[in-house]
Amino acid sequence: MAGTPQYIRNLNENLIMDALINQGAMSRADISRQTGLSKPTVSSAVEHLIERNLVKETGRADNAQGRKATLIQFNETAYYVCGVDIGATRIRVALADLNGQIVAYAAYPPIIRDMHQEQESKESKESQQSNGSQVSNESSERSVLLLLHGYVNQMLQKSGLEWSNIRCIGFGIPGVVLPGSGKIRRIVEPLTGMESAFSRDALARAFPCDVILDNDVNLAALGEYRSGAAVDSPLFVFFSIGAGTGAGIMVQGQLLHGLGGMTGEVAEMLLENGSRLEDVLSADGLLHLAKLQGLALGLKNSNELKDSNEVKESNEVKESNEVKESNEVKNPNHSDAFPFSAEGVTGDNTDEIADGMQTLTPEMIFEAARSGEAQAISVIKQYSRMIALALRQISTVLAPELIVLGGGIGGNGDVLLPLLKQIAAEQFPVKPQLICSALEERAVVTGAVQVALQRTLLNLQQGESEE
DSSP states (O other): TTHHHHHHHHHHHHHHHHHHHHHEEEEEEHHHHHHHHHHHHHHHHHHHHHHHHHHHHHHEOOSSSSSEEEEEEEESSSSEEEHHHHHOSSSEEEEEETOEEEEEEEOOHHHHHHHHHHHHHHHHHHOOTTTHHHHHHHHHHHHHHHHHHHHHHHHHHHOOOOGGGGGEEEEEEEEETTTTTTOOEEEOOGGOOOTTTTSHHHHHHHHHHHEEEEHHHHHHHHHHHHSSSSTOOOOOEEEEEEEEEEEEEEEEEEEEEOOOOTTGGGGGBBBSSSHHHHHHSSSSHHHHHHHHHTTHHHSSHHHHHHHHHHHOOOOHHTTTTHHOGGGGGGTTTSGGOOOSSSSTTOOOTHHHHHHHHOOOOOHHHHHHHHTTHHHHHHHHHHHHHHHHHHHHHHHHHHOOEEEEHHHHHHTTTTHHHHHHHHHHOOOOOOOOSSEEEEEEEGGHHHHHHHHHHHHHHHHHHHTTOOO
16 A cells, blocks of 8 residues: 555665666665665665565675775566467567566477377377367367477576576467457467467466466567667557468557457458458468469479579569559559459469469568569569558558568568558558568567566566565
8 A cells, every 4th residue: 555664665676676777787875866765765675675686786886985885786687587479380489587688589380280299199099979079179278288388398497497487478379369358369270279278367377477468469569669670669560461460559668459459450451352451461362362373383393493593682673673663553442452363374274273382382482582583573562562552551540650560471571661662652641661570580579578577577566475
């Protein structure tokens, strides 16, 4: 309660910790001058913080006269936090100290692949009972959580830490997280069916520390704001394109979640032909577009692309005359921007295209565009016009200063940005700066670390037990 001795002590200790975090090591006298607290109050508070292991004495001050003062420093290794990015194609885990410095990082295969491998032998032994489906679901959930727990535990062991050193874990999930309950309402296709396993309650039961769960793109936006491409930007959008499509919106350093956690769910935007934006811009959407343009035939043999002696520098895509010709830059509101028809795909080559699609990947398409392959450049140009449509609508509504592209596909800025910037310059009523993620694949896990760190520091400031 405000005004009680405990409250006053916590307030004084928080002032001292904030000063040490912001200014670095200081003497007790320096702390007194910095905070305005009396020297006896500082001495008493520092002693209690030392007992709590939150600050430590380190070395001597370099004062010119008198006895050298003992320096006090925030103990960033008193506890640690974790960030976990539960991605559709990778699981990423990071360990950080109380300064937010990432001290260990690892990437693992996608959770579904490992889960299926682990479950194959079990499922073959399960009896065909009436409740067999429920038993299988519960077993799958336990398997997923054990796998995640094992990843974090492996990192702790390699770092010489125990679970008692971890105060909080932040999880990022490619789905809609309900702000109040922590339940997952929708999740990207590769993880469909695992909503229960990834809910906040399920994670809290599996991990012996505080747990925070949020949408992965929201956390990527936070990561870029704290230490990436959008540091201190007052209003920006992180636009992620990969297995799914989403946007994280930050205003004055605060993430927007909105009704039901749906802020930024641009996947549900509809194009003029009725297609969902995610269906068009996701990795599957790009591959579908390439299929319709017959690109799968040209790139079916990926070894030919890799071994080609005619690979050109990526700036040839940027400087391409085809890109510069204004008549090639279609109005993103025009129906020509949505080339989803079977035109040009004949019955004679449909089967061959389908075979090629089994080996074609978004990475191959972008590499072909960088190599100057005309058909790949054509596909990327059409794809960019559809990205531009989404960015135009976002820019018109929010008028952000900055849009940061990220995700497995959005990170190909050397190819996409020249096209998008030209369209934006010519046709956007609001023209935000367009850049790519500085954190790249670590954006989500960096944001997850940050939310875990914020929660931990808040709990420590409130004087929660560190036992």
